[in-house]
Amino acid sequence: MPWKFHPRNSDFEPSTDNKKLVTSITLEQLVADPPNVVKPLAGEVDESYTLSLTEDGAATITANSSIGIARGLTTFTQLFFKHSNGGAYTTLAPVEISDSPKFSHRGLNMDVSRNFFPVADIKRTIDAAAYNKLNRFHLHVTDSQSWPLEIPALPLLASKGAYESSLTYSPADLKELQYYAAIQGVELILEIDMPGHTASIWFGYPELISAFNIQPDWDTYAAEPPSGTLKLNSSEVDDFLDTLLNDLLPRVKPYSAYFHTGGDEVNVNAYSLDETVKSNDTAVLQPLMQKFLDRNHNQVRALGLTPIVWEEMLLQWNITLGDDVVVQTWQSDQAVADTVAKGHKALAGNYNYWVS
Numbered sequence: 001m002p003w004k005f006h007p008r009n010s011d012f013e014p015s016t017d018n019k020k021l022v023t024s025i026t027l028e029q030l031v032a033d034p035p036n037v038v039k040p041l042a043g044e045v046d047e048s049y050t051l052s053l054t055e056d057g058a059a060t061i062t063a064n065s066s067i068g069i070a071r072g073l074t075t076f077t078q079l080f081f082k083h084s085n086g087g088a089y090t091t092l093a094p095v096e097i098s099d100s101p102k103f104s105h106r107g108l109n110m111d112v113s114r115n116f117f118p119v120a121d122i123k124r125t126i127d128a129a130a131y132n133k134l135n136r137f138h139l140h141v142t143d144s145q146s147w148p149l150e151i152p153a154l155p156l157l158a159s160k161g162a163y164e165s166s167l168t169y170s171p172a173d174l175k176e177l178q179y180y181a182a183i184q185g186v187e188l189i190l191e192i193d194m195p196g197h198t199a200s201i202w203f204g205y206p207e208l209i210s211a212f213n214i215q216p217d218w219d220t221y222a223a224e225p226p227s228g229t230l231k232l233n234s235s236e237v238d239d240f241l242d243t244l245l246n247d248l249l250p251r252v253k254p255y256s257a258y259f260h261t262g263g264d265e266v267n268v269n270a271y272s273l274d275e276t277v278k279s280n281d282t283a284v285l286q287p288l289m290q291k292f293l294d295r296n297h298n299q300v301r302a303l304g305l306t307p308i309v310w311e312e313m314l315l316q317w318n319i320t321l322g323d324d325v326v327v328q329t330w331q332s333d334q335a336v337a338d339t340v341a342k343g344h345k346a347l348a349g350n351y352n353y354w355v356s
Contacts, residue, residue: 001082016085023057025076031064038182039257041306042326042345047071047135047185048100053079055094067185071133075099105347107136107189113143113200116167123180130184137181138189138260141169144199144226149174149192153247154240156204171251178255189308190252192244193262195292196270199228208237210274211267221273223265232288233276241296249303257306258326261296264310266317282317289317297322311335314342 006012037045049063049072061072075097080088108129110122129137141149147161148168158168181188202209213226221227231237252259268280279285297307301324311329313319315338321327328347329335339346
């Protein structure tokens with residue numbers, strides 16, 4: 001009921017007498033879906049559609065994929081307003097729409113580690129993303145503040161690292177969210193941020209973390225409290241990551257082509273307290289960071305996924321990334337240009353405009 005679009009107390013709604021009804025909705029998918037329709041790389045699925053609604057009430061949606069059909073059905077619902085007397089109406093018929101996305105990746109980033117949200121609230125946000133024809137849903141699921149994601153092979157991560165024992169996401173919860181997004185044409189991309197933003201790991205596995213919760217000068221070692229980063233030259237960390245990703249990624253793969261390995265805001269000073277490094281010299285740390293990222297990305301690829309990283313790994317640490325790696329920029333528009341100039345696909349999300 002779009003009252004706000006009209007003068008106060010005006011009688012703008014059409015009469016319900018002698019109304020015309022939608023008499024038919026015809027869906028025409030012109031070609032078969034590709035095998036990866038649920039988890040495409042950006043641009044691999046045609047999301048375009050055409051929509052026709054005649055004055056006589058015949059609706060037709062035509063598309064080259066089931067995702068395009070879903071987008072057309074979303075637009076169809078958006079032609080209508082709820083009527084005060086019940087039912088729905090449109091003032092737009094007859095209408096002809098031809099629509100296709102300008103950007104192949106249209107995403108929303110939801111942080112459920114700093115702020116826990118129940119599954120129902122995440123679903124509601126996925127609904128909003130789909131209703132605005134976004135096709136990616138980036139779930140930033142772990143950080144220094146909490147580790148809410150249950151990893152059966154590493155049970156202490158969530159049982160000790162969550163804000164509270166009930167504020168966790170089970171494997172069943174994750175699968176439910178992945179499926180819920182997929183059936184609306186939204187690919188859920190999971191992020192485990194590392195090596196920084198990992199202080200919550202300390203509660204279950206303290207031997208893996210350096211510079212944990214330094215007070216009062218936490219800002220010497222981290223971008224935000226609590227400080228704490230995965231040790232950079234530790235075989236125990238390697239074993240931990242091997243176990244973590246072998247547990248998680250096979251459950252990610254059925255619903256996504258991507259996995260986000262984080263990499264933002266790594267503070268070099270944290271490694272001066274890391275007994276496996278004992279240095280904050282970037283000349284010492286850079287090859288170790290290269291080895292760390294190569295280890296992670298090789299495992300991500302081996303399990304059938306494409307890596308995503310934050311911009312700092314490329315633009316500040318000068319890490320040599322595989323040609324397949326997608327770089328998520330966030331600090332400036334210039335970072336997008338710099339990333340593309342280095343030969344990588346860039347996700348643009350300047351926090352000066354998009355973070356609140």
